[in-house]
Amino acid sequence: MKSRLLTVALGILTAIGGFLDAGDLVTNAVVGSRFGLSLAWVVGVGVVGICVFAHMSGKVAAVSGRATFEIIRERLGPRTAGLNLVASLAVTVLTLIAEVGGIALALQLASSVDHRLWVPVAALAVWLVLWRVKFDVMENVTGLLGLALVGFAVAVFLLGPDWGDLGAQLVPQVPAQESAAVYWYFAIALFGAAMTPYEVFFFSSGGVEDRWTVRDLATSRLNVLVGFPLGGLLSVAIAACAALVLLPAGIQVDSMSQLTLPVAQAGGTLLVAVVIVGLVAATFGAALETALSTGYTLSQYLGWSWGKFRRPAAAPRFHLAMILALVVAIGVLMTNVDPIAVTEYSVVFSAVALPLTYLPILVVANDPEYMGEHVNGRAMNVLGTVYLFVLVVAALAAIPLMIATEAGG
Amino acid sequence: MTNRRYRQPARWCVLAVLVLGLGGTVAACGPAATRSDDAGALGSVSDHLDDASSAVATAELAVRERAAGRLPAVTADVAVGDAVETATGAVHGIGTLVIAADGAGRVRDDALDAASGAVGPVAAARTWLGRPMSPADGVLRALEDAAGGLDDASGVVERERAQTAARAERATP
Amino acid sequence: MRRTRTGPRDLSREPEPQQPGRILDARLHLLDRQVLDIDDLPVCTLDDLELEVAGGEPADRVPAEDGRIDGSVPVVISALLTGPVLGTRVFGGRPPASRWYRLPWAHVSDVGTVVHLSVRSAGLDATWLERWTRDHVVGRIPGGTHDPEGSG
């Protein structure tokens, strides 16, 4: 019993720590420094969405033993699924680039060594972990270290804001100096940051890696339902830090180093150090997840042997795909592209790519042939349908808004 | 093996969407797009001035926190280093804009002066970080002056932009 | 185009008689499913099906003059196909039969949410690229045969 409690606690803690990635960090800071907390509601919408989505894909993985992209191929056929594969792979590799760049930027904060020098080191470290380390060790270590981002929440308290004032900001409204189109563009970016497709690929394939069965469903549900909302609260805490310190100072966030300034003001050197550890762990964990997701999607579409639980020699093409993805990430980052800009684009394209991934999961979660008695209940289906609409609207609006607002300019 | 009659239009649709999407992205996100008229160019100047102000504010905050011993030296160095990059980027951005009208051109030159004037203090802040014991007052004062200069330039640009836009409105009823 | 009357109570459709065996629809139950070998190791995705006139039929029932098959002869699945047929399913066309990787239907042991084979994947043509990658790329990187679940 005690060990079970420990497992649940560990699962929740890793879910909190694993929720945040470079996309969440950057987007929340940017939004906080421009819009205050007036977009915090989007984080709520995104968190409920990722809970619904992750829960369904986890359930499908546990009951049928099929991971998300196998389902996508089975249901949509090779042509539509192939299109989805191209889109998802592009977004996932873009996110991987952002995460590897994020590791490098976070390491730069602790070392003052230029981030471009850290990129190959970070990518090599990611590969070594993928190559050698056991799946649950990898998941738990990065998740627990990522918990250090709680430093942002601590910072909000230490800053001692006028809580009534901060609460009043939570009301959705377009600030006077920003246009409605820009507001909605960033709403979609925040939504895409909370609900990235790779999280779902990782979550469902991870369920297969951990050999989930129907009995593990309750645990997985608890991890998701408790861990992700708490992770979402951390996102809001980052936005709040930016809103309390950077917004009044007229600072627009365009680098990761600016994230540490509110923390320094609130908690001093020690808290900054804690947050930097959190930044490295969160981006590193997300880099692992996105790299794995490139391997998962490709292998599952083409029916290759995959999984970290297998020896690399037993899943050679899966490992080769991940190596190539990391090489691409290094190559792109070496062109001197700004990782923050890559991150900002990746979250918007995430929103575009989501519906094609979401729909097959929703369909299969209702299919008794796969799910037996575990098909979606009525409440889950109502939520699922509501989110299907939200996702489609966000996906259709994302690119026009990006063009109209010159990517939030 | 499928009916060609039904596949051809679908292909053209996909191609059209692709071309429109790419063209739209280039047209809207490319720097030369709607910004080629003077009002648009002044809008760009204004955006760059905001970037420079943000960089100055970042450096100021980082120096304050460092002086109070709340920010580790390396982190402060990175923050101010990023600010220097942003500030020089803004100078480069303003300097390379093409503006036709004389009045708007003068405003741009003033903005360029203000932005260039901000780079020095931000870089000086980075130098100061390397000498931990010296007082920060001088550095902070220089940063505040730079921020003031940027604010003034920003106000002038905004006014000129409004006038240019109004003139353009009258010219094309 | 002749329009047909539609709806759930479509009287123009006869009720389907009870069939003597399990029913499988190609797209719904077979195509694009994961194929696993006897040790549950993924082999491939089922990309296409090869259909042949059922063996053991009298020769005069095979319309051989133009190689065309029609409803007068019984047809069965002779093999599951994978490989380049995926490309032609996506983009259209048809690869030459020499490019198909065939997994004979006789080796299929079960069809559920996955298709199970009764043979090991190690000896199959369909997995040669997997073996090549293992022997010539991944196996040459140090630690390639290390078992991650074994010792941390």
Next chain:
Amino acid sequence: MIASDLLDTPVHDDAGAHLGWVVDLRFVLDGRPSTYLAGARLHGLVVSPRTRTSFLGFERSDVRHPWPVAPLLRWLHRGTFLVHWPDVARVPGADDDTDRGRDPVVVLRAGYVRYEPGL
């Protein structure tokens, strides 16, 4: 013959009228028994009169969720029927794709019978 020679192919009746497209192939496992599974006999073609895009099969199952995807697709595929294999008079051959004069089509015999497609 491979399955994709038949899938998505237009279906005509013996008079040449367009009836729809082959959206699926139905097999029945009642062929020659072997160690594991009986041989899979091609039992019939599932023909949809309106659209070729069949991937979810709602018109053949009792699944009504998720709304609105399931009802929408079921409605799109209304009128889908099954024809038994012996009612098929001609199927496209391997060389039809290069034969420019003739589109690959499945032709049904006169007096073919439409069956309920439900599983």
